[in-house]
Amino acid sequence: MTSNHTASISTRLTLLNMLVSGVALLLACAGFFTYDQITFRQSLIRTLSAQAQIVGSNSVSAILFNDPQAASGTLSALQSSPNISAAGIFARDGRPLAQYSRNAGEEIRNIPQLDGEKREGYWFRDGSVILIRRIVSEGKPIGFVYLRASLAEIDRRLKRYALIAIGVLLVSLIAANAVSSTFRRSVAQPIIQLAEAAQRFSRDKNYAMRVSPPAEQNEMAVLVNSFNEMLSELQKSHEELEQRVAERTRELVSSNRELEAFSYSVSHDLRGPLDAINGFSYLLMQKLGSETDGQKRELLENIRASSRKMTGLIDDLLNLSRVTSTAMLSETVDLSGIARSIMEELRLSSPDRKVVFTAPGRVDVVGDARLLRILMDNLLRNAWKYTSHHDRALIEFEMTQEGDRTVYSVKDDGSGFDPKAADRLFQPFQRLHSAAEFPGSGVGLATVQRIVRRHGGEVWATGEIEKGATFYFTINSARGYAR
Amino acid sequence: MRLPTERWQLRCVGVATVILSCALLCAQTAKPSESQVEAAYLYNFGKFVTWPSDRVNTSEEFTICVLGKDPFGPVLDETVNGEQIDGKNVRIHRISRVQEIRPCNILFVSSSEEERMPAIIAEAQRTHVLTVSDMPHFAERGGTIGLVNHNDRIRFEVNRVRAEACHLGLSSELLKVAVRVIGGKPAGN
16 A cells, blocks of 8 residues: 555656656657758758759750750769759750759659749659759740759658657656656655555554654655644643543542442441341241231231342342452353253252253353352343243253354243343343242343453343243453453 | 649649640751751850950940851841840841951851951951851861751851950850860860
């Protein structure tokens, strides 16, 4: 990416240089060539005209005394002019007196028609120029000279010009390259450095890095300095932000700790009077002994049930706060084994229930054994509880692979829940069923969620009313347990 | 003067060809007579000869004289009609006596005057007159320019020695086209 930018900027600069110099050179060459063509033709015509004049004045007597031999002699002098391919001396009536051609096949074939007395002029045709000039004696035309010159010299000049142009073009392209490399050092290089720095910054988030400004004090230096200033501003505000976050976190942690300490102590302190109520109501029960006053007994039983319920609630609260506050260990734990032992306890507590439980032989995860046991206990106890209205129940503990993560699940075929309320499931003290239907404090799933989060995992549930529920969780042992 | 289109050029070439062939045909069919050629030569010699300055200044006309029996008839007058030499009108003068040659620039000596040759030569040398004749061996016999028939064409011989004796300057152009120059052709062509 970076090298592409480098290439594009410097290549474009080089191309621009070359294009400009190339176009200028070609235009200049075209101009010079045109000028040269014009002047060359003019000088060619002048030379031919002078030669025709000389030939003409040297052949006056030959015409007047009708001497073709003398005329041929005059024309043969043209052998020293290599550009003249054919020549002729004609009498006034057009009768040829003498003709000359440098090479065979270049003879005079046709003579341009001349208007009346004028009989002078030049014509460019078929790569040659034809010039005709009168021969005058005593102010009267007595004949004319015909000269034809090859324009091959113009072609040769064109070729020479093209060669020179190509040569100069090559040199100027090399020069353009050299210039653009200087330019690259002074302009493109700082831009490239800046671009690379910006890229490095957005990749590494290294607020401390700076770009070294170019030596010259120009716009590039301003740009680089502004970039550096921007970086320091960013660094400053980033540091401020970090500091503020750290402060807030500290405040939050301390207030959280206070809150947890408060709730722990409240729960703990509440237990004392509750234990007293429990104990004294038990003693009162004993005192009543065999007294068969059903009403008193029932009232006492109510007191005892309520206090037991409150004890459970307080225990759950204490568990919840322990889950979040206690330090975590990292060890290999067999979730399957834990699940089986919990299921044993549950079976013993109500031996008349017919529940089928399945689990894989061994499911090892890395985490805190005590917390993971609480996790499994809550999920399995939930499943046990919400299948209690059914004669037969099936509870399954499973492990499945979803992509690169392992998902554990506890599935039951109990009374399920309304999927619309799924997001309320894991909030503490939120209950989807009445206490009369299914007893509970509403803290269990909140505890589950906390444990899973402390293990760096996620928890979610699917279910439908009367069609069972499945609770899924993941354990990210790579980062979760280390906290 | 550049021809604007190729069609034009083609037409020109056609017209030129017609004119050229016509001219060649005319030259063949109506070949100029011997006296016509001699008359033209007589006049043209005037263009290549320079006379002593006193002669040039005194005369206002360029005079061509015919001494003796005139072989040209009206041809000579037709040839020089309206022509000029050195800016002077050309006049034809027919004379019968040697003493009359003084105003002449060019003197054509008719073959009828063969016997009077020595007198004519002497007088011409004295009065700086260019003598021309078609009588045989004229140049060898003291004339300046002798017209001869050479390969069926009228040509001329020049006697440079005589020309110098008459104080006449002969252009090298003239010597170039002469069939023979008595006294030697100038060096070169």
